[in-house]
Amino acid sequence: MTDGVQTDGARRTGLIVALDTQSPAQARQWATQVGAAAGMLKLGMEFAYAAGFGAVAEVAAARPIFLDLKLHDIPNTVASAIKALSYLRPRMLTLHASGGQAMMEAARKACDEAFPQGARPVLLAVTVLTSMDDQGLAAIGVADGTAAQVGRLGRIAVRSGMDGLVCSAQELTLLRDALGETPVLVTPGIRPAGASKGDQKRVMTPAQARAAGADWIVVGRPITQAADPGAAAAAIAAELAG
């Protein structure tokens, strides 16, 4: 958060829980179980496409939501999509930085026009997905590795009016060095010690992400697939409070 740096200079790192499910009832149950341990709830493509935007609106009416639709299209289409979803009043919204400067500038302009003053969502540009590694990037023609690509896209995104970035916790130090304290840095690919990585490649623990300067961590399966999601969320929140 832009207000994530406390007056004593210490950074607060919040927990966002990814409600990756097709079922509104399941999403409601997880939201109740994690309670106040989650500073925000993330709803993404799976939930929106399966349950519909009416169900997204119901969650958004009860709790602050991070709407993770990862928009990536021509500038006019992305701008129109943002205007169309502005009634949901998300606190955060994602688009892909690889859409380029014109797309991100159009997104920012659409937000400025479509949201009332003070209600604009934090616009987050996804740099390199945490499921990618150097080898995966090389296979799509990016030869100089994840760190270089995250730095490059991060600089373009901030220049284009984005409020923050989604990256892995492994790039936090390089991004803070390059871009300073202002951008909101949000890190998925978080795994408590010993947890399965699944499809994630660039991972860190909650405590490591906090120490490296994350404003928010995003955690899905390590909480939602735990035997006790409430206890799992509370343990991660305690690790962040350190």
Ligand SMILES: O=C(O)c1cc(=O)[nH]c(=O)n1[C@@H]1O[C@H](COP(=O)(O)O)[C@@H](O)[C@H]1O
């Ligand atoms: O934008 C995201 O939230 C995102 C970006 C990224 O690079 N990697 C990533 O995992 N995510 C999301 O973060 C969540 C991670 O979930 P788990 O791997 O289950 O903790 C999922 O909802 C992903 O869609």
